[in-house]
Amino acid sequence: MSELEHRNLGGEAWPFGFVAQGVGGEVPTAHWFVADADGPLVGHAVVSVAAEIAELQRISVDAEHRRTGLATRLLATIEDLAVELGADRVLLEVREDNDGARAFYAAAGYAVLDRRPRYYADGTAAEVMIKHLSEADRTSTAAPA
Numbered sequence: 001m002s003e004l005e006h007r008n009l010g011g012e013a014w015p016f017g018f019v020a021q022g023v024g025g026e027v028p029t030a031h032w033f034v035a036d037a038d039g040p041l042v043g044h045a046v047v048s049v050a051a052e053i054a055e056l057q058r059i060s061v062d063a064e065h066r067r068t069g070l071a072t073r074l075l076a077t078i079e080d081l082a083v084e085l086g087a088d089r090v091l092l093e094v095r096e097d098n099d100g101a102r103a104f105y106a107a108a109g110y111a112v113l114d115r116r117p118r119y120y121a122d123g124t125a126a127e128v129m130i131k132h133l134s135e136a137d138r139t140s141t142a143a144p145a
């Protein structure tokens with residue numbers, strides 16, 4: 001999991017000890033998911049759910065497995081869990097210069113709520129994005145009819 005963090009999130013990767021605590025269930029509000037593509041781990045996602053707000057903290061897929069729908073499935077799983085736990089919206093921050101991730105979230109129905117200047121350590125701003133979770137709006141994993 002820590003290697004996935006470093007491969008896909010680079011300078012934003014969490015320290016090993018923090019990942020170990022999270023995976024070990026020591027952070028009660030955090031829920032970790034993986035995509036394994038029938039082999040080694042190739043993606044992961046982390047959501048924190050507290051009361052009516054779910055916060056997507058992580059989502060990543062290895063470069064060679066991107067654009068195959070894996071992140072969409074991870075996100076749909078997270079949204080389902082969020083609703084199950086009583087949340088009615090998902091919030092997230094994304095680097096303003098991360099065009100791929102911003103396009104991914106937009107395709108999944110997330111809208112820009114705000115902008116946080118100098119949010120990241122290198123001075124880059126974050127876009128805050130939101131999605132309200134009604135049954136009709138959730139990211140669907142259903143196969144096309």
Ligand SMILES: CC(C)(COP(=O)(O)OP(=O)(O)OC[C@H]1O[C@@H](n2cnc3c(N)ncnc32)[C@H](O)[C@@H]1OP(=O)(O)O)[C@@H](O)C(=O)NCCC(=O)NCCS
Binds near residue numbers: 062066072073
């Ligand atoms: C963002 C990320 C998680 C998307 O993962 P993915 O598995 O490739 O996403 P999906 O295959 O489910 O994409 C679903 C849709 O999102 C959009 N999308 C995804 N990546 C995109 C990109 N790089 N450029 C434009 N649109 C994109 C497309 O509409 C895509 O549908 P399509 O492939 O049929 O056109 C992946 O690129 C990644 O891990 N990036 C590095 C880590 C990162 O930036 N994480 C987010 C931090 S906030």
